[in-house]
Each structure stands twice: as C-alpha cells, then as structure tokens.
Amino acid sequence: MSVLVKRIALTVLAVVVTVGSASAAERQYPGVGREATPAEIQSWDIDVRPDGKGAPPGHGTAVQGERVYLVKCASCHGEFGEGGGRYPVLIGGFGTLKHQRPEKTIGSYWPYASTIFDYIKRAMPFGNAQSLNNDEVYGLTAYLLFMNDIITDDTVVSAENIGTIEMPNRVNFFDDPRPDAQPKGELCMKDCGGPIKVVGSARKLDVTPETGGDAVDVSAASSAPTETQVAAVPSGDAKAGRSVFNKCKACHLVDSAKNRVGPGLKDLFGRAAGTHEDYKYSKDMMAAGDKGLVWTDETIAAFVADPKGYLGEQLAKSRANTRMAFAGIRSEKDILDLIAYLKEATKP
C-alpha cells in the first residue's frame, strides 16, 4: 500500500516537474482548439489581483463615483450603503466582527481593495454586468473606500495605486488550520456524557417553509395571522417626515400615481395592498391585499418598520416577499414623521 502511495506521489511529482520545465513542450493534441489572440484575451481578461496586476487603464474619485452609485447601486444597497432587504451592506460595521451579529462590510471585513474593482467590473450592477466603463468602476471603488473612511474624497483611484491601498481588516485573515474540534483519546462507544438536555427545537422555532416535505407538521402557532402590534399612531412632524422620505424617493413618486421602481403613492391611504394600477407586485403583496390588508396609518407604519416581516405576518409565515428592497426604518419617530408627511403629500 505504502509503495503504491509512494509511486503515485512520485508520478504526481514527475508531472509537476514535467509541466514546470516544459516551457517549450509540444502540444499532445495540437489539432484541438487554437491559440487565443491578444485581442480575444484582452476582451475577456477582466480580473484584477491584490497587487494591482490586471488593473486596466482609468481612474476615478469618490465624488465621481457617488454620481454613479446613486443612479446604479443605491436602489439595492441603499443611499448610504446600508443595504436593503437582504442586499449586502457595503459601509460601516467597524468593530463588530466579535459581536453577536457581526456586520461584514467592505470597510469592516474585506482584506483587499482590488476585490472591489474586480467584483463590480465582473458582476455589477446586478443583472447588467460588465456595463460600467473602467472610470466608472474606479470611481465606485473610490466612493466605497471613501464612505468607509479608508481614503479621502479627493483621492484618485487608478491602475497605479489600486494594489497599494491598505484595508483595515487585512491582517485578520489566516490560512485554514483544520482539522479541528477532534475528540481526545479513545472514541467513546458506551455511556458517553451525562443526561440528555434538549436546548433547541426547529419545530418550535417554526421558520421551515410549510411545503417542506410531505409530512412536515407546521405547529398551530403559525396557522392564524398575528394581530398587528402597532396601536393607534400618534401624529408626527410632516416637515421632518419629508427628509425621512429621501430614503424612499429613489423608487416612489409621492404626489403622482405613476410607477417607478416602486408603485406611485398618490392616494395611498385607504388603498388595498397590491392593487395599484399597472404595477407588478410580488405574489405575497397581492395575497396580503386579497386577505384584506389596506394601507392606513397603522398598517403603513408597521410595514415600513419591517417590510418582509410585517407582510409575512399577514400571510402567517415568518417573512414574505415584497419587491421593496428596503430593510425598514428603525426609529419610531422617523416612522411617525414619515406617516405625517405621506398623509399630506399623497392627498388626491
């Protein structure tokens, strides 16, 4: 056995040596495939490495990048990179990596600046990949670095310096030390450990999709829609609410019935959920409307506080789908102010 292993090891070694030294080796299957031309390689070779190798000509600053960001990125990642729905948070999270709920952002987590360029260039905007030119990608890289306090707003990011920008969390990555968590001594087969203690039950937690298996028994707790916890809403400050609405205005027109990314909000109060003309709602939103969800002070407040969760409550599941990629407004005062503003602004 060990002889065989050794022989295999030698063969592998021989292959490595052969490959390594065969700088001018003939092809074994010369008729199959062909050499790629420099132009072909250039059109596809989009990657950028940590030392900046592969970075294309071009440059950009945070100021330039912000303009691109607001138009092409903010609808999912939030105007300030705060993320929406489950879209990634891009900014902040410093000092949270040891926390119960760590926030891994470009600033708090990513070890290399080159990765920002490489990823945006190849994969963003989501659903319209490779549509940004190199200056736009450098600008976005600069904007995201600036927003994370890593560079100043006038720093020009380019092919020359993208491999030299130091990321704060760079030193906190280390190579895989596994295997780990192994039992010490002989493997126990009999009378191992103390009495059985159950510390968690998935059935009681009840977040499993109901259509899961043929026999999954969903506990009674979720079978009836939960009553909305929001009591009558006291009045807020419409003027302050106007600036809260800044978070919404990229997608919603407040004084028009016209739809943008989100439905037009004119005449919102009293409207049944999922019924605005010509807007393509999520199935869940329409289902909630069918079940009787009507937009009022109370329901709007509860919805903007936790869109997916609230919609889920209406449908007796833990979370539901809405096309609104927005995490929700945390401050109660902001919500009250927003409602006050919406009441005035959406009047027919």
Add this chain to the structure above:
Amino acid sequence: MRKKSSNSDINVPENEGLDRRSFLRAGLAGSTALAAGGLAGASGAKAAGLDIPIWSQQLGIDVDALPYGKPSVYESGVVRRSVDWLTATRESSINFTPLYALDGFVTPNGICFERHHGGAAEVDPAQHHLMINGMVDRPLLFSVEDLLRLPRVSRFFFLECAANGGMEWRNAQLNGVQYTHGMVHCVQYTGVPLKLLLEEAGVKPKADWIMVEGGDSAGMNRSIPMAKALDDCIVALFMNGERLRVEQGYPVRLVVPGFEGNMWVKWLRRIEVGDGAWQAREETSKYTDLMPDGRARRFTWEMDCKSVITNPCPENPIPGKGANVLTGLAWSGRGTVTRVDVSMDGGRNWLEARLEGPVMPKCLTRFYLDGWEWDGSEVYLQSRAMDDTGYVQPQMVELQKVRGVNSIYHNNAIQTWHVLKSGEVENVRLG
C-alpha cells in the same frame, strides 16, 4: 408491520402513525372496517380478496408519450425546495436536494440542489468558449466541440456547498433534512482532466495558482492552488451519463473533488494561470470563516467528514413500531468514509452501521443500521462518520468551542433527530 391481531391492546398503540390514517378511513367506512383490522383499512381491499386495479386491466401509456421521462405522478412532491427568507433575490439564491426521498448514493440530475449568483445562464454551446491564459506557453481557446474531442474520465463525486447547514450554527432552525443537509448532491461526472488542458497550454515554472471564471452574469471566480488543479479536477461535460443540466453549468463546469461547491465554477469560460491567489470576492468577503476572536479563516476548501440520517427524519416519520429502515449518508472531502456509528440516545451509546458499497473517496456513502426495530419510545437519533484520515465527525458543542456561531460555513456537526412517541421526528439541538 400489519400484524393481524385480535388483541386490541396491542393493535392500537402498535401503529400510532398509521392509526390516525386508519381511523380516518374507518370513520368513513363505519365501525365494521375497524373491527376487521388494519389490513382491510390500510389497503382498501374487499372483505375477502384484493381489488384488480384499473392498470391491471387496461392498456397503459404508449411509448414516446413522454420522450424524456419523468418520475411517477405519485412522486411529484419530490422536488428541490428553497427558503424564501434566506436571500435577497431568486436569481442569487439556493435550493435544496430532497435527501429524505432518496436512497443509494446517486442524486438524480433534476433534483441536484442549485446555487446561482446571477441566475442560471442559458448558454448556447455553439457560442461558448473556454480560454486558458496567463502564465502559459500558449494561451488557448477551446470550443465545446473541441472539448468533446479530448480524452475523458468518469468519476463519482459529491458536491457540497460550504454553507450546507449554515442556518443551524446557533441552534436547530429548519425542521427537515432537505433544509438542514440538502446543499449536497452526488453524481458521476464525465469530462476532460484539467491537468490535460493545462499541459496543452504549458504552465510556466513559477505559476502556482489558477483562477477559474464562469460565463454567467456573476462571472463567478475563484482561485485554486496548482497542486489541486493538477491532481483530480475535471472539466466536466456530462453528469450521470447525460450532458450537464443548465442549472449545473451546461455546457462546461469545473469539478473540484472534496472542495467546497463554490469552487466548482459553472458555465466555465476562462482559466487564468498565475503566481498568487486572486483574492476574489467569493474567497474574501464570502467563503471565509469568521472566528469568535474577530479573525477569519481563509482558503477553507476541504469539506470535512459528515453524515446524516435520511430515514427517519422530519419528512419521514416512523409509521409504526417494529421493523423500520434506518439509513443515511456519509461523506468526506478529505478521503473515504471508513465507518459510521449510530446512536439512539443522543450520543450516549453507539452502534456501528453497515456501509453499502461502493464506498469511494470524496463520494456520498450510503449506510444502514440493519435489523433496527423501533419500540415506540422517544429516541434521539444521531450518526457519526469517520474517514480514512482518522477524522471523526464532531458534536456541535465541540465545533462551537473552537469556531463560535458566526462562521456560517463548514458546519459538519452531528445532527440530532428527536423521534416522538407518535413516530413524528423533529430537528433538535442537544446541549
């Protein structure tokens, strides 16, 4: 299971799971059916004999009615399923293999779990190319037709997402083996050894890494060390005998045996040879494992040894006391499964299960606990796998001691199924 007994004391508690169903039928048929015993109630038979069903009398479906076959309509519930609240969009999302409904070790192509980062690309093979560039003697461009002319190998390997079980780190969360362990599949892959293609291009002496890149709208890219690239990777064109499915990377996907699924780049369009890791988004921001001290492990490629019982499980309650099948799957990205133990009491006492052949490296292995009979009592089922490196699948408490609860990836802890007296099964966490 359907023991004929006049002793109603035995008959009633014997089939608690079946009983409820039998009672339903009995309710419709009247109390005489109940008195006639379980046999009549369970199979809808006449008092004396069995029905001759319609398919035993009339002609069946003609050939070609279904040029590409499908499972029986009675199995239409056996499908991939997803969890709505897990991801922001349906295109960058994941679903799960219905492990509870399968036996053996091969996953049928149509129910291999999917993970896409920008939706499944519908690639026209006539327009698809694979480029090899970077630190090579000659950059090459292969059409799919070219790749189909090169020598092939066929190997069975499991593919597991690094995040399989990722929702279970803090506590038992999802009540079904499809959700707790379904980010894994195992098929026979056929294709060209990656080594052969790299040799055709001629790797420069100082090159020690490759970067592989997908042709989808996510342009998924990962770095792979040269030693692995020259070892057992395959540029696959076929799975389970047929060409790759769209959602599995048609027409070309990379197979990286034993390593996390994210590296098995689908719709493979480019391989670049270089002298360092690329530090792509999927190997820095994602697929790195955050430890309790705020530091993070990187390049955690191998999928550690793991196992789970697939019957019984939350989707497969036990129908009644007595004979029942206890079976599951075990696998290791570092080698071959050598042993699986099963416990009925949450890990206090263990019995060795039988491994069903073939047992192959980096491949799912089926195990059975032969002769198992359920006595109707509450049971805490666990399975514990070992591989030929001597590695033993750990309990979650042991993993948490080292890794905390925020590392998302590489949860290979022992799973506990709590069997209730009713025969129902639930996912629980033991302290």
